Amino acid sequence: MKMIRFSKYVVLVIILTSVFGCDDAEMKAIDNGLYIQEAAPSNKFDQQMETQLIDEGEVVKTLTIRLVRAIEQDITVTLDIDQQLLDDYNQRNDANYQVLPEEFRSFEKEVTITAGDVSAPVVNLTIKPYTAPNGEAYAIPIRITSVEGPIEMKGNANHMLYLLTSPNKQKAVILQNSNTTQIRFKNEIPVDQWTIEYWLRVDNHNKWDLNGYVGLSNKWLRQYIYHDGSAPILFNQILPRYWADGVAQIAPTLQFHMDNPGFDMDSEEFWWPDIWYHIAYTYDGTQITLYKDGTKNVSKADTREHAFSSMTLAGGSFSYGGYSMQVEFAQIRLWKKCLTPTAIQDGMSRQISGNTDGLIGYWKCDEGSGKVLKDSSPNGNDITLDGTPKWSELYNFAHPND
Template sequence: MKKLKYNSNYSFILMFVVVMTVVSACKKTTSFEDVILITGTQENKLVKFTVEGVPSSFGVTATATDKVESDVNVSFEVDTTLVELYNTEMSAKYYVLPKGSYELVGNTAVIKAGTNVSNAVTVYIRSLDKFVDGRTYILPVTIKNVTGSMSVLEASRTIYLKVARVIDFKSIDISNPNFYHPYAFAQPYNNITKFTYEIKCYINDWHPGSNQISRLSNWGPVDESLPNLLRFGEAGSKINQLQWVSAEGSTFSKTEFATKTWYTISCVYDGSTYKMYINGKFDSGFDGAGKVYQLGALEIGMSYSGYQTAQRFLGRVAEIRFWDRPLSPTEIQEGICGVDASSAGLVGYWKMNEGDGNTFFDRTGNGRNMTWPKATVWNSDSFNKCAQ
């Protein structure tokens, strides 16, 4: 076999072709024009608007992607018809703000020559009187038009202000083991092939002792063979790790719970998989095999002999909900503070928000009120706040 001789001319020609190809490709690269958009919408069009009282205000500005050579007027408007479009796009269920509850003050802003950000137009929340508990409201503020030759970036034309009300609520304290009791419903809910179970909890402290297990809640058949248990510190886990035990398996939370903090726990079964969410974020899960369940009884704490003290839960609970369908991640995130009692698939909803007495009313109207046989300790203080 003959050796191929190195050809310097060939090498030069090859290098020239590569360089010219790169240059040619660069010339064909799309050039980008400067545009105008609503400030802050590049990463997320949905922006939290925290409302602790009324009136509350939020400033909306426009941004140009480069400094403008002359003044650019940007006019804004509220367009509530965009809520439905956004819900469809995001598979969400946000609500339009009630009429008279908001106001856009000064609908025109100016990006001054030599700058790239406008002054602000102001959105006010004037009233919360017509807001419905459990509903999440958004207000779309959109760029109507601009002066000059710059166009609007369509993906960032609209900002959706998600009204996050700071809500004061009541809860029950279940630190006293004498409170624990399994409550049997007069009419069990049968043949549950899919569900979501939710509960809010607040840990005052972890109870002392060598067996530091805390049992939060449990639900299942009337015969009390309750197959859906939430407990902390079991089976060698850390004292602040939550375990969800079902009839088909169990999972430990990756989240390590802190004291003096409210958590919303959402347990979702879609007929084949079990997924646990903590404060609206997926935490852990396991596979199932089509188990059918019954909601016949609900237990808060653990009343089994000897467990009341040995595995007591030192803390508070509120917002217990049971659905006969798996909630979507968006629905879970939007329900941190509460849900609409008329929501589809909501079988039982106990806000634990009565403030006195021993009856926990089912807000769905399905009649599953629970009149507890034990004394109830109510909490209503600065720790009981929720913002969403």
């Protein structure tokens, strides 16, 4: 009797196994997964974006398609360009990247993970140097589009988005107090939000000894370079101006000032001469924020109406004790929207298109000679400088201080 019952249980197990069972490869696939290794560094499956500088030579990036663990079956994977991935990024970040044209990129689109292996042969993505004559921004969005085999994707690591930067290389305009210039725009431009951004370098052109530059007792030295109240650039009532001392009285500060009603917002101290800085001020309708080299520095609440109708270069107190202040400018941009930190970082080291959405003033300052700074935005507010400006050497704005 017991033998009969035991036999029934054996038969039942055999039946269940035949109905619901699977081979060894399928069993392992239940807790297995496929992913792009470079999209999941240190097994963190949420890092599917990388910024890549493309300068003078080819760049090769690797993509490794792999499994969590090997199975006894071939897995064939197809990779391709994914326009939707890029569209989603542009929408989230208020960006305007385009897919890099095919002649400047190449990669193997089909790879196989051989049975018993955990990864396929490495895919080499080769990116060739390209030009962006109209300030185009390029990217390469790659996604796993199909998988042949009993395996599923692991997390979100089925794609990689490469944001490409081709560095802006240009000469810069050099201004002293003899070049102080104001321009009135052709039309007043009312805005609800705005961004002002530019590259600026304050030169120690008189070759002061900077030993002891920082400190309570050395304002006199700093003031010969960063003159109190000097405003390299200002728009209407918007006046970013330098002071040789900040609150701590140990180094220069950049103060954002407006009148009616009065508003002052001081940056952190420690601005050094002969160093390029990217400076961006944004206004979102409720607060003004300063970004220094793409990183938030300080912000302060404010609500008021704004309209842009004029711009001044080399304004304020641009001389002290018989010495002129000297600054270099590149890539002055005026926007009628509040750029996100990502948008500022994406665009700061490259040229952009003059037709970019929201751009209402764009002075590249890259002419290299003469006294006219062309406005590349649709508004065409070219600037004819007073006096005869100097022009710098060629800078690479991916690393302008090298």
